Structures are given as structure tokens and as C-alpha cells.
Amino acid sequence: MESLKELQPALWRCNKCGACTSVCPLYRQTRDELMSARGKLSVIDALLEGHLKPGKGYEECLYNCLLCQACAAGCASGVPTTEIFLAARRELAKIKKQSIFLNSVLLGVLARPELLKLGVSALRLYRDTGLHRLCKSTGLFKLLPSSLQRAQQLLFHEPHPGTGTKHAGKTGDFRGKVAYFTGCAAMGLMPQVGKATRRLLAYNGWEAVTPRNLCCGLPHRIYGDVATACTLAKKNIDLFKDFDIIVTDCATCGAALKEYKNLLAGDEVYKERANTFSAKVRDISEFLTEQGYRPFSPLENRVSVTYHDPCHLARGQGIRKQPRQLLNAIPGVKLIEMANPENCCGGGGFFQITHPRLSAKVGSEKAKDIINTGAAMVITACPVCINQLKLSLSQEAGNNIKTFHLSEILAGLASEFN
């Protein structure tokens, strides 16, 4: 993985044209240069040139970012903005004593008890990575409100819900075995999504096996903790080595798993294995459209839906057509495109917790685009987006739009859970 210094020539390709300001959801809300890629890149460049110290302002600048990749996609000069931002976070983490993750996420949850559920799933991530002990030893949990303390107790004692789960529902003629990667969100925040995906696989003749996987490591990467991200990646690679296909229903996990090959490119032992692993990963929509699918049963009532492209699916994995193809294949579904379906919803991992006000502003822009379609449902393909869309829609007056994962509507489970 390239160091920030090594990435500097790529940074210099930025000719400050400003195009990225118009696609940055945060710039659009704040019109603050520091939020845009152009601003961040110049701040990072100043740091590299020794004109700036990595203080609070610098950290804020790096973390005022959804890592939505819209700037990278919109940059005519091909500046690898996301890569540069991640490298900057990684190197900042090295010089900081405290975990930025701990600080920002925990303090964010403390400030916003209504985000408890998401906070819990954030904490869950660290269950297997040493954070648990760290929290205990620093006494940080003592600071938490009692509800959260209860939650964290549950969190650390609850059995892994993915283990050995057998799907329910109709099963198609057996076509083969696939591994299902259980994302943290599907594990705790919305188990119904995982259930829907497994049912969908079964309906199409695939036996879904759910090894007890670890976190995909993306949260660690975005908070600059690459060492942990690599450890997790290696463990997951070993765990899934006997499978030919690894299906996921979380856009974020999918993007992270497909990235293992880059994450471990410098690791002599794991380089090849990571390549093989990443090549096996499929988003559920990608998998079904590649392998073919049985006709979906018609919906009882016709319904109009709109589709939100998760950043990590559209820009992260280039998957845009597949979910739409599947939605259009459900008899009774009418797909209405919203304006700018690829605009970030503002969820951005834990951005919702760490930057509640900004996140809500971005969310509101998205919610308005959704409402303007007149659709009854919004479908997406990432649990983080679902959480954010639900929250954002609930905050806009005069709508009763339901939010579902693609798997839920495909598995005929959309009505069951709302």
C-alpha cells in the first residue's frame, strides 16, 4: 500500500479545476472548500510540504468526508482522491495516541442515544479485535448511559446469529453451495436482511453456508487502522478458502472484500490468496444476474419503487444495472428513477453518528429526491443506507415511504417486516 508521500505525485495531478465541488454532497450542503476534495487535497499537500501541523483542524478536515467516492468518479484528471484520503487517515492514526474511532463513535453515540442501535453495531465490530479489552481497561464504558451499557453487555454475550442458520421458505432445485458473508449490520441491526438473502439464495437453488466470519475490516480502514484491517482480512480469507463463491448483501462489505487484493498486495504470503478471495466475491444482485434466477412471484398489489445506488455498490463495485434488472423482473413492480440516484445518502459508515448534523443535511437532500418520485418504496442494497434512508425519510414531512433491501423485496419479504 502506497504511503502518502508516494501518492503525492498523484495528488499533484489535481489542477484545482473545482469540478469535484459540484459532486461532493458535503460541499453542496456547506459550500465550504475544506469539505471538497480540492480543499482536502491542498491541506494534505501542505502537510506533506511541512507547511501545516497535523492538529485538530487537520483531523477534522480528513474526517469531514463521507468517502463516497463521488469526487474520484467526477475528477477529469483521475486523481485517486479516496486512496489519498485513506492514506492520510492511516498516517494520522499512527501519530495519534488515542483511537480516532473510539473517540468519535463513542462520543457520538453518547450525544445521540437515538443512534444507539447503530452504535451498538459499531461496537460489535470491535468485539473480536481487542477493542473490548481496551474499552474495559480504559473504563470508557463506565461513561456510557445505562441503556448502552446494557447493549454492550448483550453485544458481548450474544451468540453469533449467523452460525448454522438454516433458511426458511421455498427451495429451488439444488444448484450448488455458496458461502454467505454475514455483515455486521445484517447480524445485529437488521437480521431480516440476511434472512431475506439466504431465502433468496435457497429459492434459486443455492445452499447458503454461513461460516462465522469476522468484520470485513472496512471500518478499521476508514479510521486509519490498517493493521487490524489486514488481520481481519487474512482471517476471513482462511475461513472462506474452501468456497468458490462468496455472496454478500452489504455493499460496503462487498467493496471491502473485493479490495482485499489491494489491501494485501504487499504481503508475500497472502497476496495470491487475497487475489483468489477477492475474485470470488459477489454482491447478491451481481450473483443472481450472472447465474440466472427463477421467476419471482408476482406481488399482491402493484407497487412503485425507486432505487438508491449505494456508493460502495455503484462507484465501489460498478454495480448499477443488476439491481434494476432484478427489480424490473418482479411482476407488479414499477421502477421510477429518482434524480441523482447515485448521490450519497449521507450514511457513510458511522458518519451518521460522528457528524449527525451534516449527515442529516445530506440525508434530507436524498429524501427529497426520493419523495419527488412519488414511489411508495425505496429499495437499496446496503444496510447502512437503509438505516440512513429510514431516518432521513422519517424527518421529512408528508411521506409514508418504506425502505427495504433489494433482497427483501426479491424474496417477497418486503411487506412482512414493516
Next chain:
Amino acid sequence: MTNRTVAGALSGELKQFIEPARVLDSPEARIAYSYDATTRQSLPDVVVKVKSAAEVAEILKLAGRLQVPVVPRGAGTGLSGGSIPFAGGIAMVFTEMRSIKEIDQENMVAVCEPGVVTGNLQKEVERQGLFYPPDPSSLNYCTIGGNLAENAGGPRGMKYGVTKDYVLGLEVVLPNGDIVHLGGKQIKNVTGYNFVQFFIGSEGTLGVITEATLKLLPAPPARKTMAVTFKSIDRAAETVNAILYSGVLPAILELMDQKSINYVEDYLHLGLPRHVEAMLIIEVDGMPEAVEAETSKVAMLCKKMRAEDINVAKDNPEAEQLWKARRAVSPAISRVRPTKIGEDICVPRSSIPAMVREIRRVEEQFDLPIVIFGHAGDGNLHPNILTDKRDAQEMERVEAAIEAIFEAAVKLGGTLSGEHGIGLSKKPFLPIDLSPQTIDFMRAMKKAVDPANILNPGKIFGSEL
């Protein structure tokens, strides 16, 4: 840069009458407002996001008292360094003054604040069946204020003119803090001097624009696009003249030279012919019947001029496909070498082939790849030198090549800049184009409105007045 004690006092004083959240002086914020699209950089002492003409007036008075420069800034997409606070001072940012105050359908005018993004204004007026034609390629992110101050143009310039042709009235804050109103909603107005135009293209050196009344047109209901290739660039230029002479006035006549075509082909693999010397993208607009007739006429003319290939788009998606090549020029060439330096000369239309030959000569003489594209209809060419700004020796050659290009342009009856302005980048070359008397006259005007040289000092001319 202003001395730090003054700078500290400055922030403090500004915060007396402006919400502290809009007065930024952190090191990070100062960095983020230190550049424009020239990539030159110079830190302001403080950044202020203004919200009204009254605030602007107060700031100018304060700056006058403290003798610190004030540099207006729109979106910082300028290509001549106009918004760079190269002597420090206050970066006065207009992105918060972004309301479209009125779209008057009956009189076909729009009244807006300077921070409105050009593309947003266009979308809003289009919703009412109206049309604001100036179309700089940066329209999705540059501001009306920046467009007025640079007199921005775009591909549609040839039929529809440039920003200056759409300004009916202005509210301007003068360097001494006085607020003046010039022109208005009237199409005809000879009451007093025509000072509206005095401020258009003034690059933020004469006054601060806080409101503009802009002329709108009815939106043309139909348009049609075609791409035509030519074996020789002379043929392409002759064809442009033949089209205009035939009585058709296309909305757009864009030119790409062989190098641009090849770099785009390397980048996107669109199947463009690599051997042709020029490609024209032609767009006609107007009433549907007229558009059909004019398209056939242009296609016929191109055939008569022995064009290599004539490709008329049947519908919008096909037109988009044709535009793809032209839009890809910038991205394609920025991948070739680390730095591209885009110039902006404008020559009489008939001199385009001669100018292209001159640029080829410069290219050879200084051994630097130069790509040419631009607006064939109005002679505004963008020769782009592909280089590496970290290579000091090569940059010396680049400077010399730029000067040679300017000299050639002026000799052919042209000018240094068609639409990007002089700012910092072209200021050393001003005497190539303007006589000493002309420059003196301009300086005298600047001195008359800004005797203390507070407003954007050191742009266009040297720092001293």
C-alpha cells in the same frame, strides 16, 4: 502577507459585525481559499463569507482603514489567478450570496446574487421556458460573479455572445464602500455613462458586484448536433466560413486538432479517425423546421468541401455521444503529462489555420507537445502545453513558448485572452497586446476608483499604481 498582528486584529474587527462562523482564519481554511484553477497559491490572512452588499461595504471601509487588500472570490475556478490573494488580506467569498431573487418571465430578465452557480441559474430559467446562453465549460461549479468579473464565454459565444451581452444592470460596491446601481431591467438605457460594462471583465479590481440583472432569451425549442472530420485544418477553417457565408449561424462550432483527437482516442477508444487534421462539432438550434433545413444545408456544404466523414446525430443520446469526444479532451490530455497549461488566445476567424501553423512551429522550436482545441466560430483557441511543473528547466521553455504564442496571436490581429482574463498569469505579457498609452489609461481608471489600491491589487497590472 499582512503582518500577523494586523491579521489578528483584522479577524477580531470582522467578527464585530459578521457572525464568527463566517470569518475563517484557521490554517486549514486559509489554505483552502488560497488557490484557483491556475494552481498558483497564496494564503489570505482571513476568509470572510459575505451575505450582503452592506457587509461588503463595511468590510471595504475596514480594509481601507487598515490598508489591507480585499480579494473577491467566487468558486475559485478562474484560469488566470484573479481570485488568488497573492498579497494576503481578506478573501471575500461569495458562495453564501446565492439567491436567485427574481425570474421576470414577462420582461425576460433574472435578478441574482453573485454567488449563484451559473448552471443552477440556467436550470432555473429553463424551467420557465427561458434561456441564459453563456456557457463556460465550468458552468456546473463557477459563479455568476466570477463570470461577470472575467466576462466568461463558452461554445455558444459565436451565435449568442458572451457574459457581457447579457448584463442589463449591476449593484456594485466601490472600494470606498459606496454602493452604486448601474443600468436596470431596461433593454435600452442611456441615462448616464454605460458603466455596467466598465465592471464586466474587470477581474474584481474596480468594484465588488453584489447583484446582477441579466437578460434572458426564449429557449430554442430544437437543436441538432453533427461531427465532421477533415483531412486538413485549412479545409475545416474554409468550411466554417462557407457555412457562415451560406446564411446559417450555428449555435456552436467547436474545433479539435489531430493531437486532441488522438489523445481522446487513446483515452476513450471511441473509434475516432486518427489521421484527420481536424474535427468540427457543429450544433444548430432554433425552431424545429429551421433546424432541420439548416442541418441539411450544413451537411451538404461539408460534403461539397470534401469532408472526410459527416455524422449527424439522430437524437439526444446520439448528440451526447458526439459531444463525448469534445468533453473528453481535457481529461484525456491531463493524463498525458503531469501538468497542462491551457492558453486562451483569440484571433480573427480567418487566421485560425495560420495560428495553428504558428503553434506547430512553437511546438517544434521548444520541443513541447501542444494540443489545440477551441471555438472555431469565434477564433478563440485553447493551445494546451503538456508539461511537468516540477521540471524547472522545462518550465523555462514553457514560459518562452507561451510568449511566442502570444506574439504570434497579436501579430495575426488577435489577443492574449478570449475569456480567461489576465489576472496574475498573463500580466507580464500585457505590453505585447496593449500600447503604453492604453495601459496608462486603464491604470488611471483603476486609480480613480481605488486610489488606495485596496481591491485585488497586483492583478492585470503590477502591484504599484
